[in-house]
Amino acid sequence: MILIAGAGPTGLTLAVDLARRGVSFRLIESAAVSFEGSRGKGIQPRTMEIFEDLGVIDAMLAAGAIYPKFRTHFGGLSLRMGSLGSAKQATESMPYPNLWMVPQARTEAILRERLCELGGAVEFGKAFASLTQNEQGVEVALGDGEVVRAQYLVGCDGGRSAVRKALGLRLEGEGLDEKPMLVADVEVEGLDRSDWHLWPFAKGGVIGLCPLPKTTLFQLTGKAEVLEDDIEGVVRRATGRRVVRVAWRSIYQPAVRMVDRYRVGRVLLAGDAAHVHPPAGGQGLNTGVQDAYNLGWKLAYVARGGPDSLLDSYEAERLPIAAAVLGLSKRLLQTRSIKRGDATNQLALHYRTSALSLGGSIGGLQAGDRMPDVRLEDGRRLFVPMRGMHATELETPEGRILIRPDGYIASIGVALLSEYAGVSVRSVRTLNHVGRKSTGLA
Structure with a gap:
């Protein structure tokens, strides 16, 4: 049995892949309920191909839209500019050519629904507490006192990963901004939903409002010190419009950090537990999903008696990609470029130097x-x-x-x-x- 800690996009992708392969697993999540925010909203073309293979592409297409153009406001004037994403036509070689916007909560819901179809489920309110391991397996203590014995443990439990900390691994890297940022999902009365609105000269820094597809909400971004205590007032002063409700909010510190190992014995890390990204370029969620997709078939093979050494290829293949993607995200954030396309779609990422190639x-x-x-x-x-x-x-x-x-x-x-x-x-x-x-x- 494989134990997966963390039921975000990474853990859910891994669970779906194991479920369809008939591999025994448990997927635990420390939160009592499912995530409800928009945080990682950009789905890259390579991830869309993965979602096709996993049987969720139709639901993802129905839940999302291409990225809107920016509309920058200067007092009473506004200027429409380019978009973070493209609007290319599909080709034979590239069936999903565009960055696709789906609020993260909806992505997770679609993956949970697929997992349910395959006979699996998320165990909410089950927190990882500690672990011991030997050559035969991993023994994991949960917060409620339960002890779980598994062949392997995969930590998909985010940037504050308890599994990573239990292994004694650190996220090494750097912060990219001394001031924390706030992201929130808000409903704004009467604001046009055809564009991603920016107010570059709002008091305290740039304010952004991006319309979230198939909802009445916008994703709000800005400096936490400005927005945290007065979202309604800041938005009203910038837009002249009323905030009807704040559905979700979170504060984060832009940073590029990663571990130097993805595997310690029978414990592996994936997604934000292994690497944390700034939002620039829409790379974090996608890199985590692709971690899981790389790992799923290998875990299935080893769980059925294949050589454990195959799992060494997971770190060998995915760690260099995480490092490269973090470098790209850092450059995009520092240059504040809105150009994306081939640089960020993750179609060109490869495993040419892998022992499996x-x-x-x-x-x-x-x-x-x-x-x-x-x-x-x-x-x-x-x-x-x-x-x-x-x-x-x-x-x-x-x-x-x-x-x-x-x-x-x-x-x-x-x-x-x-x-x-x-x-x-x-x-x-x-x-x-x-x-x-x-x-x-x-």
């Missing part, structure tokens, strides 16, 4: 790259037969491509396989050329 290259692709969508000879998208728990082998005139269960290329040019890392291999043949144009890498 073997073989050469084909059509501009290398082992370790994300496998783009391509059109098969029967007219289907490649992502359709790739959905599920198996690995996929693609036969083309240029050679064979073995695709891992998480959608990354394991090898190029190897012999046909019937099994990869404990999962069956589904063979797909296509006569289409796999090159730079067809993969979107030109």
Whole structure:
């Protein structure tokens, strides 16, 4: 049995992946009720591809929208500017080309609903307290006195992770602003919802109000020292409009920090428990989801008797990506650039240096790259037969491509396989050329 501590997007993604693979797990959450805020609202294209594989893409598309344009207000004048996201048309290789906005609470709700469909559930009000481990497993004490014995423990319990602290690991890095920020979900009477509104010269600093899709709320951002005690007054003075209600609020300190290890014995960390991001670039939630997606199939293999050493590839693959993404987030925050696109969509992140990536290259692709969508000879998208728990082998005139269960290329040019890392291999043949144009890498 796998114990997952923390039922945010990272823990829920891992639980969904384990549930569909038939792996025994428990998902515990210290909070008594589900999260209700908008905090991590940006879903990147690569994460949308993951959500397609996990069976929640339709719900995510229905719950969200592309990012609105900025409207900057200067007294009685306003100027409409660009957007954090793009408005590109989907292509064969990139079915989800745009940053997609979904309030975090809704993302979590969709993942919980999917988990329920698969027979799982979140255990709310169950707090991690302490752990001991040996070569046979992990013994975890919960706050209510229960003792849980598991094969592995995965700490997905956020930036203040109790699991990380129990391991003696620290988040190393730096703060990016001496003054804390406030984020809140507010309903503002009569404010136009077609744009993301900014007041750069509001008293005490910039005030932002971003309309949240499929709600009546805006996400409010600004300096905590200005907003904390008087949200209604600050918004009224900036906008001239009344705050009807404040649905949720939180204070955070912008920082880039991460651990130097993702694994200590039978305990692993994922998401904000391992790396914390500033909001710039919409990377935090997405990096956590992709941590879980990388880890899920590996844990399933090991839980069924596969070699424990496979789990070492989790840290080897994900730790360098977290470091790179944190560097990107820092640059975006410091330059205050609104340009995003390819720099932040996470489609180009790869595992080329991983011990699991073997073989050469084909059509501009290398082992370790994300496998783009391509059109098969029967007219289907490649992502359709790739959905599920198996690995996929693609036969083309240029050679064979073995695709891992998480959608990354394991090898190029190897012999046909019937099994990869404990999962069956589904063979797909296509006569289409796999090159730079067809993969979107030109």
